Amino acid sequence: xxxxxxxxxxxxxxxxxxxxxxxxxxxxxxxxxxxxxxxxxxxxxxxxxxxxxxxxxxxxxxxxxxxxxxxxxxxxxxxxxxxxxxxxxxxxxxxxxxxxxxxxxxxxxxxxxxxxxxxxxxxxxxxxxxxxxxxxxxxxxxxxxxxxxxxxxxxxxxxxxxxxxxxxxxxxxxxxxxxxxxxxxxxxxxxxxxxxxxxxxxxxxxxxxxxxxxxxxxxxxxxxxxxxxxxxxxxxxxxxxxxxxxxxxxxxxxxxxxxxxxxxxxxxxxxxxx
Amino acid sequence: xxxxxxxxxxxxxxxxxxxxxxxxxxxxxxxxxxxxxxxxxxxxxxxxxxxxxxxxxxxxxxxxxxxxxxxxxxxxxxxxxxxxxxxxxxxxxxxxxxxxxxxxxxxxxxxxxxxxxxxxxxxxxxxxxxxxxxxxxxxxxxxxxxxxxxxxxxxxxxxxxxxxxxxxxxxxxxxxxxxxxxxxxxxxxxxxxxxxxxxxxxxxxxxxxxxxxxxxxxxxxxx
Amino acid sequence: xxxxxxxxxxxxxxxxxxxxxxxxxxxxxxxxxxxxxxxxxxxxxxxxxxxxxxxxxxxxxxxxxxxxxxxxxxxxxxxxxxxxxxxxxxxxxxxxxxxxxxxxxxxxxxxxxxxxxxxxxxxxxxxxxxxxxxxxxxxxxxxxxxxxxxxxxxxxxxxxxxxxxxxxxxxxxxxxxxxxxxxxxxxxxxxxxxxxxxxxxxxxxxxxxxxxxxxxxxxxxxxxxxxxxxxxxxxxxxxxxxxxxxxxxxxxxxxxxxxxxxxxxxxxxxxxxxxxxxxxxxxxx
Numbered sequence: 001x002x003x004x005x006x007x008x009x010x011x012x013x014x015x016x017x018x019x020x021x022x023x024x025x026x027x028x029x030x031x032x033x034x035x036x037x038x039x040x041x042x043x044x045x046x047x048x049x050x051x052x053x054x055x056x057x058x059x060x061x062x063x064x065x066x067x068x069x070x071x072x073x074x075x076x077x078x079x080x081x082x083x084x085x086x087x088x089x090x091x092x093x094x095x096x097x098x099x100x101x102x103x104x105x106x107x108x109x110x111x112x113x114x115x116x117x118x119x120x121x122x123x124x125x126x127x128x129x130x131x132x133x134x135x136x137x138x139x140x141x142x143x144x145x146x147x148x149x150x151x152x153x154x155x156x157x158x159x160x161x162x163x164x165x166x167x168x169x170x171x172x173x174x175x176x177x178x179x180x181x182x183x184x185x186x187x188x189x190x191x192x193x194x195x196x197x198x199x200x201x202x203x204x205x206x207x208x209x210x211x212x213x214x215x216x217x218x219x220x221x222x223x224x225x226x227x228x229x230x231x232x233x234x235x236x237x238x239x240x241x242x243x244x245x246x247x248x249x250x251x252x253x254x255x256x257x258x259x260x261x262x263x264x265x266x267x268x269x270x271x272x273x274x
Numbered sequence: 275x276x277x278x279x280x281x282x283x284x285x286x287x288x289x290x291x292x293x294x295x296x297x298x299x300x301x302x303x304x305x306x307x308x309x310x311x312x313x314x315x316x317x318x319x320x321x322x323x324x325x326x327x328x329x330x331x332x333x334x335x336x337x338x339x340x341x342x343x344x345x346x347x348x349x350x351x352x353x354x355x356x357x358x359x360x361x362x363x364x365x366x367x368x369x370x371x372x373x374x375x376x377x378x379x380x381x382x383x384x385x386x387x388x389x390x391x392x393x394x395x396x397x398x399x400x401x402x403x404x405x406x407x408x409x410x411x412x413x414x415x416x417x418x419x420x421x422x423x424x425x426x427x428x429x430x431x432x433x434x435x436x437x438x439x440x441x442x443x444x445x446x447x448x449x450x451x452x453x454x455x456x457x458x459x460x461x462x463x464x465x466x467x468x469x470x471x472x473x474x475x476x477x478x479x480x481x482x483x484x485x486x487x488x489x490x491x492x493x494x495x496x497x
Numbered sequence: 498x499x500x501x502x503x504x505x506x507x508x509x510x511x512x513x514x515x516x517x518x519x520x521x522x523x524x525x526x527x528x529x530x531x532x533x534x535x536x537x538x539x540x541x542x543x544x545x546x547x548x549x550x551x552x553x554x555x556x557x558x559x560x561x562x563x564x565x566x567x568x569x570x571x572x573x574x575x576x577x578x579x580x581x582x583x584x585x586x587x588x589x590x591x592x593x594x595x596x597x598x599x600x601x602x603x604x605x606x607x608x609x610x611x612x613x614x615x616x617x618x619x620x621x622x623x624x625x626x627x628x629x630x631x632x633x634x635x636x637x638x639x640x641x642x643x644x645x646x647x648x649x650x651x652x653x654x655x656x657x658x659x660x661x662x663x664x665x666x667x668x669x670x671x672x673x674x675x676x677x678x679x680x681x682x683x684x685x686x687x688x689x690x691x692x693x694x695x696x697x698x699x700x701x702x703x704x705x706x707x708x709x710x711x712x713x714x715x716x717x718x719x720x721x722x723x724x725x726x727x728x729x730x731x732x733x734x735x736x737x738x739x740x741x742x743x744x745x746x747x748x749x750x751x752x753x754x755x756x757x758x759x760x761x762x763x764x765x766x767x768x769x770x771x772x773x774x775x776x777x778x779x780x781x782x
Contacts, residue, residue, distance in 0.1 A: 006375075008366065020381065023382050049387040049388065052383050097315075099315070103322075123283070129290045132290055135291075142470050171460050202416055209424065
């Protein structure tokens with residue numbers, strides 16, 4: 001039984017890989033079918049995804065944190081390890097770690113209304129820790145380092161650097177300053193302040209424009225990756241799921257959708273779901 | 275009771291906050307050890323927080339099944355797949371066993387689904403772009419031009435449009451990749467740096483408010 | 498013409514976009530990419546480090562950005578192992594990414610014959626970003642007691658050379674989220690290692706202030722960053738031509754879709770300007 005789960009790949013052999021690829025292709029197509037319209041194929045894949053990823057988290061949290069970091073430190077001798085890495089738990093018990101375990105359990109008490117307030121202790125611990133860690137690091141890296149980089153070097157033309165270097169440094173300096181003026185809402189944006197904040201808006205628009213263009217690029221890349229999976233991975237090397245079989249699959253899905261959606265409006269199948 | 279419910283949390287946040295700020299500036303071994311122990315403590319607490327998320331998902335879907343709400347069959351898919359994944363992982367080993375059923379399910383179920391969900395955004399951002407991206411004001415026009423340059427300058431077709439302009443001359447500044455480079459390095463840097471100052475100051479002030487007990491929203495409502 | 502376009506069902510536009518992506522891949526088209534300076538900077542650092550240097554690699558992504566970042570990871574790891582660098586890798590972003598890290602390194606084992614625990618180690622994920630990064634600053638094996646395969650880390654040969662962040666020669670975080678910033682805040686600023694980011698194109702633009710200030714030595718942005726790295730790898734190591742280089746191929750589809758979108762945006766604006774002109778004329782009359 002253990003072998004069935006732990007050595008699954010060998011148990012089912014090559015067909016397992018082929019089945020795996022076909023499941024992956026099928027689920028990819030189910031997800032993409034949402035582009036046509038919401039449908040049971042998409043819903044099934046969506047819910048499977050929720051379940052699988054939560055199961056994944058549960059197992060990981062147990063295996064990577066609760067077992068080695070918490071129980072492994074408090075009761076090392078009682079930890080049963082199927083992989084028999086006794087070396088890992090060959091250490092003295094450290095009872096101090098009961099405290100974070102307790103704080104963790106307090107967090108779970110949120111589920112019991114009468115004792116829910118105890119979870120505040122754990123949250124306060126975590127958030128207090130985060131706040132304490134954030135102050136010096138943000139000060140050093142977000143404020144001081146960035147300020148230094150903004151101010152240098154603005155002067156010293158003729159020192160070998162081309163003029164464009166200084167012009168660009170000035171542009172950054174003016175851009176940062178004017179955008180900060182724009183963010184400063186305690187003063188009414190009129191007169192000089194109004195003009196400066198206008199420059200600030202332009203700077204921000206250029207930045208957000210560049211960012212938007214880049215974001216479009218990212219989304220397209222994600223689809224390219226899936227398209228490669230559908231066409232190339234199966235077609236060139238392994239021939240496990242040639243593209244024409246996928247097209248057949250899409251048509252079958254489309255026909256099913258047509259019959260399911262008949263009477264609920266137009267349901268002409270289209271290849272965009274590939 | 276009020277003391278336990280409201281004052282103790284403020285005190286814990288204060289002590290932890292001050293301790294971690296001090297720890298950052300004290301380079302001694304004891305301070306380092308304290309810091310690294312605290313790293314593990316927070317890791318353990320965080321792990322329990324993840325369990326709450328899973329519990330809420332189970333609760334939501336078992337409710338749907340119990341009440342036989344519309345589409346409750348799909349809730350079975352959530353529960354069954356989660357149990358299957360958990361059993362596969364606990365019995366046959368998790369990500370540490372690349373030959374196990376758990377890893378197989380990750381590779382052939384989770385990866386394709388998660389990657390595809392996000393790839394759908396490609397189509398939505400595309401239609402959003404051409405339906406909403408209008409040069410209505412000078413600011414919107416600047417946004418549009420910057421986006422167009424960024425989109426062209428980072429793909430081969432865009433750079434090939436201007437590759438007839440010889441390098442090394444003044445006009446080379448009009449080459450698509452050089453314009454993109456300038457856009458990213460100068461105005462973009464300035465804009466995002468200003469945003470960073472805002473974010474940095476915001477985080478520092480919020481952190482101070484938490485440490486000194488002014489900010490208590492993390493405690494939630496009630497008494 | 499433009500109105501005709503806007504009255505089309507959205508699925509039709511989707512279909513055109515899908516075709517623009519599929520056709521270049523089916524035809525196996527390729528185009529030359531011009532590596533961006535910020536990507537070349539990352540490549541040059543790895544190239545110039547003496548063989549056997551210590552690279553800390555944050556594999557900070559999950560399947561949702563896998564199509565963008567896996568090609569980047571593959572190209573980067575190939576370069577590291579060509580240079581015989583020691584790679585210590587973690588994931589500080591999410592549990593979901595650990596399987597991808599495992600897959601990336603097992604591919605490298607097949608290609609370069611590298612051995613886990615000697616040439617590289619993949620330590621997997623632990624909850625919490627800041628605490629994991631800070632733990633690497635002080636003592637790696639005390640925090641990561643096992644690698645992602647569950648093998649105890651303390652006895653691994655690679656950790657004879659790498660004890661903590663101070664021993665790291667260069668750090669790259671290939672990230673789907675904001676973890677490169679966390680690596681700067683909690684890692685590089687404390688341990689002092691030089692670092693760079695490999696990111697999705699979404700966060701690419703926002704990292705330039707760090708590049709300008711020198712806190713990041715370079716940036717690999719999205720599929721284009723990966724394509725740049727592949728191009729540089731092929732230029733410097735001709736034997737790499739034989740390997741599959743997906744990002745470069747993907748850039749053709751990327752080009753087509755971008756052109757298509759720009760055309761759509763221009764058409765949209767023409768129709769907008771025309772409508773505005775008509776309304777104004779109507780107003781005067």
